[in-house]
Amino acid sequence: MRITFVNTLFEMAKKDKRIMLLTGDLGFSVFEQYIKELPKQYLNMGVAEQNMTGVAAGMAMEGKIPFIYSIVPFVTMRNFEQIRNDICYQNLNVKIVGVGAGFSYGPYAHTHHGLEDIGILRTLANLIILCPGDPIEVALATKAMLNHIGPVYLRLGRAGEPNIHKAMPSFKIGKGILIEDGKDITIIGTSTLLQRAWEVVSSLKEKGLSIRLISMHTIKPLDTQIILESARKTPAIFTLEEHSIIGGLGSAVAEVLVENRANVIFKRIGVPDRFSKVIGSQEYMRRANGLSAEQIIETILNFINIS
Amino acid sequence: MEKELKKISKEVRKDIILMSMRAKSAHTGGALSCVEILVALYFRIMKVFPKDSEDPQRDRLIFSKAHDGKALYAVLAQRGFFNKKILDGYELDGGRLPGHSTRHCVPGVEISAGALGHGLSMAAGMAYVGKQDNKKFRVFAVLSDGECDEGSTWEAILFAGHHKLDNLIAIVDYNKLQGFGYTKDILDLEPFSAKFGSFGWEVKEIDGHSFNEIIGILSKLPLKINKPSVIIAHTIKGLGGVPIHINQVSSQYKPPSKEEANGVIKKLKI
Numbered sequence: 001m002r003i004t005f006v007n008t009l010f011e012m013a014k015k016d017k018r019i020m021l022l023t024g025d026l027g028f029s030v031f032e033q034y035i036k037e038l039p040k041q042y043l044n045m046g047v048a049e050q051n052m053t054g055v056a057a058g059m060a061m062e063g064k065i066p067f068i069y070s071i072v073p074f075v076t077m078r079n080f081e082q083i084r085n086d087i088c089y090q091n092l093n094v095k096i097v098g099v100g101a102g103f104s105y106g107p108y109a110h111t112h113h114g115l116e117d118i119g120i121l122r123t124l125a126n127l128i129i130l131c132p133g134d135p136i137e138v139a140l141a142t143k144a145m146l147n148h149i150g151p152v153y154l155r156l157g158r159a160g161e162p163n164i165h166k167a168m169p170s171f172k173i174g175k176g177i178l179i180e181d182g183k184d185i186t187i188i189g190t191s192t193l194l195q196r197a198w199e200v201v202s203s204l205k206e207k208g209l210s211i212r213l214i215s216m217h218t219i220k221p222l223d224t225q226i227i228l229e230s231a232r233k234t235p236a237i238f239t240l241e242e243h244s245i246i247g248g249l250g251s252a253v254a255e256v257l258v259e260n261r262a263n264v265i266f267k268r269i270g271v272p273d274r275f276s277k278v279i280g281s282q283e284y285m286r287r288a289n290g291l292s293a294e295q296i297i298e299t300i301l302n303f304i305n306i307s
Numbered sequence: 308m309e310k311e312l313k314k315i316s317k318e319v320r321k322d323i324i325l326m327s328m329r330a331k332s333a334h335t336g337g338a339l340s341c342v343e344i345l346v347a348l349y350f351r352i353m354k355v356f357p358k359d360s361e362d363p364q365r366d367r368l369i370f371s372k373a374h375d376g377k378a379l380y381a382v383l384a385q386r387g388f389f390n391k392k393i394l395d396g397y398e399l400d401g402g403r404l405p406g407h408s409t410r411h412c413v414p415g416v417e418i419s420a421g422a423l424g425h426g427l428s429m430a431a432g433m434a435y436v437g438k439q440d441n442k443k444f445r446v447f448a449v450l451s452d453g454e455c456d457e458g459s460t461w462e463a464i465l466f467a468g469h470h471k472l473d474n475l476i477a478i479v480d481y482n483k484l485q486g487f488g489y490t491k492d493i494l495d496l497e498p499f500s501a502k503f504g505s506f507g508w509e510v511k512e513i514d515g516h517s518f519n520e521i522i523g524i525l526s527k528l529p530l531k532i533n534k535p536s537v538i539i540a541h542t543i544k545g546l547g548g549v550p551i552h553i554n555q556v557s558s559q560y561k562p563p564s565k566e567e568a569n570g571v572i573k574k575l576k577i
Contacts, residue, residue, distance in 0.1 A: 040439065051428045051462035058432020061417070064442075066432075082459070086429060090410050090419050292440055 001157040002030055002134040010034045010144040013041050022056055024049045024070035049074050053082035060092035072098035072114025076121060087151045088124045095145050096153045100244025101192045103285035104158035108274050118219055119247020121153050124145045128152040128173060129220040133194025134164040137217050140171035148173060157192040164198050176223040182210035186230035189240040190216045190249045199293045208228050219249055224256045231262035238267050238300055245270040267303050269296055309518045311349060315385055316342050317575045320547045322381035322394055328568040330398035332406060336449060336545035336558025338378035340482040344540055345382040347521040348447060357387040361413035363472045365435055366444055367417050371426020372451035376408030388415040424457025434475035448477045453485035456494050468507025473529035477537040482544035484556060499539055508537045515540025
């Protein structure tokens, strides 16, 4: 995802000289070509994310389009007040890019995990939240965020995520993508767990279930239409995200379902409300938090049976 | 020259006192301590366009100590950016002027601030673009001493020094009183000049109430080529306000009563 983002940004920045890439001292083996060819559109801000965010706001007031870049917690939490006051309150055209969604930096421990970003950022007015689920969506989201005038947060995984889409989907901010239609269960996946959602769907289909799969690449504004349509078409909805169970996609979908009196079985699947005591790879951390494909399938089947 | 500026300052002080009284608002002391700084900037130093406040050629004023917004509002009104009547609604229901100055609430207010330690980063971002794009405008950032406690302020100081932003001028309203006491007792900023100097800034200390000194130094910008400038302006919190609050913590919190306001305004002899 990271490489796709950088390559897409590089192509855009060659054409649009207003684009400025600001990094919080990260980007080894990723930004080198960009730096070499577009030195004036690049700035390493050092390990000073609060200042990076304020400087980006100042640059945006002077007509630039800054993209600020770091690992999820450092570019959304360390500088949260600057995002709130400098960027969102003043409604400036600054793009925030976080790498390492969920457990992408698994072994690095919780300081580096991106598990609360959607929850906190969802409270900020004026901010668009994009959580692309595969490299194809990353490229489309990166272009879309430039075309949107105003603050945008882009949540990225790290490396090696496979493409889920078989063809180029139509991508519009605020519109979920229907990947497969089905009658029994809807699974709404986002960000780094779209791939997992796809695996789960394949297994459930083998068990004879008809599954509707949606990639919810935009958390804000949320596509209420596709959620309510799913509630009409299938008797059960599950959300799937590599984010705290509190405040993320699941919470957002729950708000829509309850306030629209949707008659549907619903469960959020995400990271439980705790700091994991174990360390390990992304996949190990997922398993430790109930997010392996088998665990998710079990959760879904148990929940449906109980219901 | 000074006579005219002193007259304007008296008008500004009167407006600040009246705004505080009407809204029963806090933050009067810090508004009064930066009056001469703002008057000098808007009436002598900065290139401004009161009738076209967004003119790209303007010098930018980043008012980071936004809690003292009423000082900025009063000076902008005096300079003709907007109708002085708007001051009457300061902090009142349905008024246009928030306690903490907010971007474009009236013409001339460049940024929204209020949380401390945000303004200098934004100013540095503007200055960086100005320098990179060979623009002539300068960026003036007015800071409180209290917000120099914030780590983010020092991140910005480090950044501006590193990038040699000589189109950036910070002015610290060093009235030596912060929220709940004297800066030297809470988090001592001294040696203040040496700190800025070691971060690559050119520093001058002045009497922040003397137009001769303010204008004298701000007429020689940048103080040094390839260095950001900082003026540490020694000021007195609450100067020209209600006497019992001058240089006291209470000047941050106690609004003048009607009687006190009348007394102060009478003494101004406008």
